[in-house]
Amino acid sequence: MRAATTVPPTQHDSPETAGAHAPRPAGQPVVELRQIRKSFGDLEVLKGIDLEVHKGEHVVVFGPSGSGKSTVLRSINLLEPPTSGSLKVAGVEYGPGLPGESGVKKGKPLDLRRSVGMVFQSFNLFPHLTALENVCLPLRSVRGVKRDEAEQRSADALRRVGLLPRAAHFPGQLSGGQQQRVAIARALTLDPEVLLFDEPTSALDPELVGEVLSTMREVAELGMTMVIVTHELGFAREIGDLNVFMEDGVVVETGPRGFFDECHNPRTQKFISAVL
């Protein structure tokens, strides 16, 4: 199989996956990419990506560096608008659309970004604001929450990631792991439909990876819909309801839980054995 959309949900109900693994949910996906293409000048970096993300699902995207993983995530919130193809979030079209479907009413990028959260590899906290203010700023300016309530909710969010005692610290006073946990709190507080993670632990010293992964695990347990680009295949194996292997701008292979032991494509197998 090459694309998530071409696989009917029932196919996962085959005897070897039923029971142990939940079938892929039916119904309207939270995120739906169809034939997404993206070029930078002459260089085509996404060559027709199909992907469906359902409510509560944890999708792992992995593959060699330069294969287009970040670009896929960044096209989901239109930080990189696709050159062509359809991008639907909660049923609303935000992309250029498919050839036969022109004339579909398009949503505004601002509305899209208000329902999609993102956690960056380099955290991207605002260095001139305290941890609390980092969480508070979007809550006030995007959701229009009043100051007292926004501060209260920001404090709650920091407590959830275990960083309330650091609320008055500035990003420069926090470790990388702590900064990333604040970034997760900042994204979570806006209550997104889906949370995108672009290699959230790649910029961290090895001893700080664990704390960020365990925060992500807790977010997953809350039922958050997540798309995670990561090289932490151990974590991916544990959390991925749907696993997507990318190479050279195409989805090579996708699979459900257990994928890391059952993948068929030799390129996927080669990559996994090289990383694990």
Place this chain on the structure above:
Amino acid sequence: MSLSSLPTAAAEYDWGIVWDNRSMLLNGLVTALEVSAVALIISMVFGMALALIRLGRAPFSWIAAIYINVFRGVPALVSVIWVYFGLALVLDISFSVFQAGVIALSLLYSAFLAEIFRSALNAIPKGQKEAGLALGMKPVRIFFSITLPQATKIALPNVGNMFIGMVKDTSTFTVIGLLEVVRVTQNLVAETFQPFVLYTAAAALYVFVAFVLDFLFRLAERTLDTPPNGALSRGLRGRKQRRIQALIDAQPSVRPSTAT
């Protein structure tokens, strides 16, 4: 300094006239500072606008680039003559010498500040704006809450240098009769025939102002340090920090999700 130790010609130097005319000289200095301060505020607004246009779309960015490159090169003396005698004629308005001085400085220093702001804006990592966009913030809000505060901190020392330059440039406005330091000095020289003493005093005033301004801008820069650095910075932001501390203290510090 004792006068007897100087060469005989120096015995004619009458340093007392500086003190006798201190109020005139200081009034001149205040005028120079007023013109410069008003022009600084105008130049910061226009300079930021120019910087944003310069960083923006093609036909407009060229126009901004041309303006910047022309006006950075124009001497203040020429600028004020254009404004006071030329622009006034073209627009059929008569400017006061104060207004003409402010406009002349603003024309030049908008260009200088545009370049300072442009490099400050460029120094902010792309990820900052992207984070704001990804959070669903509007571009205007991103600019005022994320980009501008960080750019201000970067630009501040250079803005201070520009302000010192503006104060010195007001000395050329003697040509339109603005009663700034040099004009006052010229008037006193005409009365007392003590050019060396009076111009040295004038120079001392400029140097003194440069020292003070440098100190003030350093202080302002430090108030923007993160974490707060120094008593002033901590004092200014103390209330905010105490609010946050109250929130920390009000909440149970254990993580409920890990307790189970």
